[in-house]
Amino acid sequence: MKINRRIAMLIVVAIIVTLVGTIFAGCKGAVEKAVTEAIEEAVEEVEEAVEAEEEAPAEEVAEEEAPAEEAAGGVFRIYIHEPVTLDPANCYESEGIQVARQVFDVLVKYDIETLETVPAVAESWDISDDGLVYTFYLKKGVTFHSGREVVAGDFAYAWTRLTLAETASYLAYHAAPIVGYDECQEGTADTLTGVKALDDYTLEVTLQYPFADFIKTLGHVCFFPVAKEDVDEYGDLYAEHINGNGAFKFVEWKHDQYINLVRNDDYWGENAKLDEVEYKIFADEDTAFLEFKAGNLEYTAIPQGKVNATVEDADLGGLVIMKPQLAIYYFAMNVQNPPFKDNLALREAVNYAIDRQNICDVINEGVSVPATGFVPPGIPGFQEGAMKYTYDPEIAKQKLEEAGYPGGEGLEPIKFGINVGSGHEMIAEAMQADLKDIGIDIEIIGMEWGTALEAFQNGEISFFRLGWGADYPIMDNFLYPLFHSESSDNYSGYVNLEVDELLVEARKTADDDEREAKYREIEKIILDDAAFALVYFYGIRRIVQPYVKGFALSNMENYDLSKVWLEK
Amino acid sequence: MDISKNNKILEVKNLKTFFYTDAGVVKAVDGISFDLKFGETLGIVGETGSGKSVTALSILRLIPQPPGKIVDGEILFDGKDLLKVSNRELQNYRGNRISMIFQDPMTSLNPVYTIGNQIMESITIHRKLKKKDIIKESLKLLEMVEIPEPMKRLNNYPHEFSGGMRQRVMIAMAIANSPSILIADEPTTALDVTIQAQILELMESVKIKTNSSIIIITHDLGVVAKYASRVMVMYAGKPVEFSTVNNIFYRPLHPYTMGLMESITRLDEEKKEELKPIKGSPPSLMDLPEGCIFRVRCKYAIDKCRKKYPPLIEAIKGHKVACHRAYEFLKGNLKNID
Amino acid sequence: MENISEIDELTTEKKYSRSSLYKDAWRRLRRNKLAMLGLAIVIILILIAIFAPLIAPYDPIERIKKDSSLSPGKAYFFGTDLLGRDIFSRVIYGSRISIEVGIVAVGISVVIGLFFGALSGYFGGISDIAIMRMADIFFAFPYILGAIAIMTVLGPGIVNIFIAIGILGWASFARIFRGSILSIKNKEYIEAARALGANNYRIITKHIFPNSMAPIIVYATMNVGVAIIVEAALSFLGLGVQPPTPSWGKMLAESLDYIDIAPWMMLFPGLAIVITVLGFVLLGDGLRDAFDPKLK
């Protein structure tokens, strides 16, 4: 009797606590739900405690047998980290992007294998002779999941929304070449004048200057069509009610738990085979990997440090996906601040001191390859051996002496910033040891990602790691955002007016070969300035269950789940 | 109840209860023997630490164990050795055939239950009655111990009662099942003088009503004189003298008892004072001297007392004493030594 | 985690004179086998920390690039980590960090706690109420969240870890000291001292302080263990000691990811933490029992 009263007491406490929690959270709708949930939960816990043991095994058997009957269909479960948002206008990190790509389709797509730009919602397009005006002819019968047809106006709306100051999108700059962009950003205009819906199926885009790679940029998430009525209805909460035109429909985003998608049976293309896609949210990839091993995920990342063990594993070895990724890992030195300011020799010393091969082999277990330049292989225009710096501690020591710090004498310990988690600590420690060998002391400062970016940007920390992955597979994407003095992604304070000029010039160059040559030249100039110590080109380390068929991964880590089926 | 031949309801033989502490073995009770007759009130008298309470607790095996342990002896209740019965069986004796009243009514009642709950509990354990009857019975008990407004009082908590009232509640609980023996361990020590008399009168009347025997443990010789028929005097865990009240009071044969008697006249008006009638203090129970344990405080001590502990012998019929010189006292030879 | 009633119990004043209190306590402590085990662990740990350079076969931050991720063997007793550093040497040197964290952080707690406890208990009134409410808030707020918040404001670094852990621990010491003061404050000898013209400072330092040291010693000993655990937790969250300093918490946190493929990496620093904390906890328990055998 005593125990029952105590449990009753706890249930009461639970209810009241839940009440208080939700009332103060001001979410009146959630109050009832939370209370009932809490009661149910508490009651269940007590009741089920007894039954749990008997029930559990029975459940497992049922789970394993059921899907075997249906060959097509099934649920595809993928590890992701909690995305910041799923709103295409603001999907700036890989987590939100991979979900949005399954839910939305844009004018053009990147082929998973070749990364060629192929038409999607746009059937075809014309480009004016001066390269300024693009006219897109849209497919008919492409509908949003809400049932309404996707029309040219939806693109015009979405792109305007992307560039408006009030949206405060990190991605707006992708639309920078379009006429009216500056006005929208400054808040002086409320429409992006360069984008016009001539009729429901014709979209006209006018650029400020000829941008030869423009079409190739349009596969980016930020150009996805958004229905105005959805934004009007949900406002701040739009990200939890995204309504796209892709092969999968968005169902629910349970924060820090999962994001659910189901097959869109009214898809304009070929319908997907999977019934559902479940993005399972984990705090870190190690936990996800354990879940994969336990058979609870179809696709996940292999955590740093476990690649070799996985490849050598009899069961898992054959499931590993390893391929080069269009991304670069680098250490940036802020040339506006001491000790790097006006000290090329010091920056070169750092460049020569880093044992890139060791980092790639030991920490990254051979998944990545030492960087040879900014532009990774796989991007058209890639040049072999663009960078002259190799691992040579002797030269590094000489350079350090040249820099005025023989043997590191007189040089204060340099703060090095990383974002915590994701395995950057080990790389930082390896680099720290490398620099220690030539006499430079490094103090590693771990920060949360957003905070870290802020500290890099305001110059609080002058030496830090960053990575850059391709938004679209062109050279410009590795050079313009990182090194143009006015680009907001230029965290290192790198200013070279010659480079600025050349970057703009290259964009305007219509001829592919000529343009590539210009970009190669720019890359060389930047490398000579040594404001960066390039480390490696990323490699993809992923793993997929053996019964997953039709799954392909691009060098940009994109995948298209509409072609995937499960065979088990 | 079958009263055995010699009219003894309880017989304690050679009881030894020791406490095993870090510092050593404390022989709190070391070879006590006595008997209790049907309907009689037996007094056990001694200084603090003489082993009176431990004796009482040992009878119902209430010694905290560890560190305490009853190492030897027999406790025959109605012919049955309570030291040999199982725990379960023992529970049938406790509170039913033998009850106890404790020294401090302030701490003897559980503070978190109503007194009604605690009285009813005493009944419920030993008798199968309907709830209604239990309440009726409880009210009757409260009336018997003269608590006004018993109905209302049932729902009160101990802290809402005065000390005297609480002791009445304790008595009510003790007599709930009309026990054969009521053991009262210094029942009035913690109470005011006026209340003391009331409680003792109450016990006496209850004893008559319920037809029970009482063992009253006290250091108050006045109480013993008034209520007990026989008295056992204890010193340092051992019995030193055991006889009728008259013998003890008018013809004590042990120097310790003599000292106690002298102190009554000296301290008559200050009864609350702790009993310390004789110069010096009792020996440490951990480190008892050889020979007679009282000899260091004894003005009659002789050489023999140093060598051998005097056994408890029946000096004359119905008067046991443990002193080498008892016969000399009996003959009156030593009357005026000082 | 605070054991509040234990604190209250610790504050009850002893009747023994001071010197006999400590002598008796030592006598009881010596008989307590577990406490002596704890003491032995602590002493050995201190010796290891002092003589780390003599014991450790390798430089704790030196990498042997070719020997990365080796399992325990002849050359490396505890194996090597991912960067090829000798885990045994790192564990040996790690004792220095752990002892530093434990002692310095708890030292800070004690100093702050004594100051506010004295203010609160001796002067009473508004300062008492304010300080005790403040202590309540510190008790109420989840320890680890508090540590994170302070670390965020101060930034990472070992000194800041001392400060964060130190600041968070003051409340229990303030309570203990306040309790001691309240129970001693009105004793005759304090009255006598006051009558003889002793000032507040003198009364606190000469009379109250020595008499309330026992519970503080006990609690401080136990808190050293807590501080070592908190350091490990902060490291796990990436807020701990910065590399390449060999701290057990950091080593454990870094190696936990490889628990399924290289369990030796996390085993040794983990065991080092557990054994050390165990040493301080056992010693603390023993001291408590020794100072106040009633509580056992």
Added chain:
Amino acid sequence: MFFYIIKRILQVIPVIIGVTLILFLLMYVIPEDPARLILQKGATEEALQNLRVKMGIDKPLYVQYWRYMTQLAKGDLGTSYRYRRPVDSILADHYPNSIKLAIAAILIEIIIGLVAGIISAVKKYSFWDILVTVSTTLAVCIPVFWLGMMMQVVFGLKLGWLPMSGMGDGSLRYYILPAVTLASVSTAFVARMTRSSMLEVMSNDYITTAYAKGLSQFKVIGKHALKNALIPVVTLIGLDLGALMGGAILTETVFSWPGVGRTIYLAILQRDAPVVIGGTLVLVLIFVFINLIVDVTYAWLDPRIRYEKKEVNV
């Protein structure tokens, strides 16, 4: 009792003011520009300034504080800088999960902690007592996240008995590992405190009385000793419920549990002031509230405490 509760509820107000003030100052100390945090890339100084004005963060701290408090009075906790969602919806997503986990942990504490403590006290110096003492001592010495990950690998991966992470379908199985991890240290404390509290209670006269009545040992312990011994334990458990909710960061991280501790922790790292302040405020309120319940529970456990009388008399 009624007036007592009212009084206690009114006492919450200064606590709210104190806590928000401290948090405001704390977030102010951190040199961070929320406008920059929101715009981050590609923002012009004008755009930043516009946003600052819109958010009101161009004003002095006291104006901002007043603004926050007036909005709070209306039940508005503001919008997250990072997730751009209303703070209340973020909290509503995570608090129920934390509460459920905390309750599961508390149940473990109560069931295992109390039983172990009682057995340990009743069978003092027995094998079981030693087992409990050893395991509770060890539980305090093992870092929580280490314990959690080892259980994850052993029970989840190697043996496959229990799910390793997340809440899954919300069934009990998902609660076991995180709840045990979360409860480990507290259970040890509850067991130790129950033991010492029981031992103290068992030496009381009324326990002897209960035995003398003829009660079985089971009943004496279950009825007479336990209720008295529970009083300090209830305080510990009550204090713990609050701490388990906000302090479960390590457990939530190891088991990817969608709780509020990790949310606040990340918000601190991300300088997401509205989430930090809102989340912590709710935490403090829950704490204050639980304290109230603990005090009321006292009155139930110990009739000597009757709050309304205290109010009248004092």
